[in-house]
Amino acid sequence: MATPETAESAVRVSKVGYLGFETPDLDRMIDYYTKMLDFHLQDRSADTAFLTTGADHHCVVLTKGGPKARVSVGYEIWEPIADAQRRLAEAGYKVERRTDVAPGTPDVLVMAEPGTGAQLHLFAAQERSDADNTPPLRPTKLGHVAAFTPELASLQKFYQELLGFRWSDTIGDFFVFLRCNADHHAANFMASTKYDGMHHVAYEMRDPNHLITMIDHLAKNDLRLHWGPGRHGPGHNLFTYHKDPDGNTIELFTQIDVIHDENKGFWEPRPWHETYPMGPRTWEVDLATVNIWGPINEREMDH
Template sequence: MNQPIARLRCLRSVELRTQASVESTDFYSEVWGLRVVEQGTDGAWLRGTGEHHHALQLTQAERNGLGRITFAVATPAEVDEAARRLELRGVPIVSGPGPVDDLGGGYGVSLVDPEGRVVELLADALAVPKLGREDAVPVGVTHVVLNTVDIDAAVTFYCDVLGMRVSDWSEHQMAFLRCNTDHHSIAFNQAEWTSVNHVAYEMPTVDHFMRGIGRLRQHGTVPLWGPGKHGPGDNTFSYFADPAGLVCEYTSGIAQVDEDRWLCKVWRRVPELSDLWGTAGPPSEQVRDHMAGIPDPGAFERFDLGRAS
């Protein structure tokens, strides 16, 4: 039996390809609460209050999509071993293993999953001093929800190859996967096409979460859905659209998993479990349309790879 290629420590950052990188950079820095680390003609890197060099990378593109998802691993030796195991499994590698030629540095390898998403495993990336938590701003990115055309195949790949574990299911519509004690850092949503559904940012407390929503309202930005509290994950939620139409979420209080005691369960898809508080109501057609995104060929197009059969 093949072992997972590495032990993922945490979700470090997400790269989004966006039709509106300048406007989105302004939104995420001036309204959302992230801070610009560096900005160029083709995009920007933004950080939260945590120690990761950046949480979000925005890259100008012809259409919206997912650039890559970056997970932290412990050492360069683990990156090299991951690359060796990827080759044995026949999983496409698009860069590395080796030093990363990107802002933030580090030593990494980037693979392509069966639906064309680029996943980077990164060690020895630059760390930055943590910032104070007085302001209602995100610590960093905490999870990404991905639309998939085959939820069973997606879950199998991320568990068998990347070593993630399923925390819960929402019937056979959503699967929540973890790599550490957080209930989920990746979730898959069964959909008509492959795309990014939304990116979630951790607020330290419910108070920070609500004050962040208040700041957005003061800037004339109201939630697409929320505030509320999910059943799976037990986390608060409030979803917004950025200037390109991509969905971003404030969240707090994610459930913590005790590996020895946690029992994965299947949640019913009913309004009272999607929102335990009963404050948000069911998601509207508008939020569903934003979360559906547009079909994203990902690495199959950008790196001229043949599609997986």
């Protein structure tokens, strides 16, 4: 697997901002996000809802339709919108600048993600939500989004050369992890001609106790895990997976690897790392890569 370097002329993404879903039952999905995951409902209309975990106006957008996950992904960028628009146009990509995408994001660049059918939204900042400061159950943020792609190498190149992502890890030759800030990954992609769309979306919990409290809450409401708890190899995050009402895979995680010094390129030392110092690598395809603790869910690695 080639690992292209980040281009100097790339748009500089700072974080994954939001994820868009289509759902046939808007009220059911709002109930799931507000009652199961404790998200704050910031705004809604007859066919759209905007939910958040914190200060940003939204990190989840629900629209009547589907069911379909990852119809759009919003990325916050460091630079002015006009500069990003110029860079992308010069690179040959069709980009539309819009003011009507969503409340809270009045100035957005919209473009097609190569090969997946999803829309990418680039914005400089969101308006603030009126959510309380992180209630006890609520995840701290939208952490990352994973998707299938029939053209992994070209999509990885697009993210690194055009959006400024950096390579973090690869499993075999089919699953790549990319970062846009200190977190191990904000986007990861699995090569597949069998599946398309979203692989999973992940929301971060503060620590293991916070994760356990949330899992207990889900269990009390008859919502069961289908994989985990466990610890991944790439990223080394503690993870659990369950399904939302539309059948989308939801990961709740904590303790993900972070890089504090890009010049050195090593992950922050952790006692469970395989090497010291630990840096980006290509992992063998085996049990310990997927879950250091043991059991594997075959569906999560089926491509």
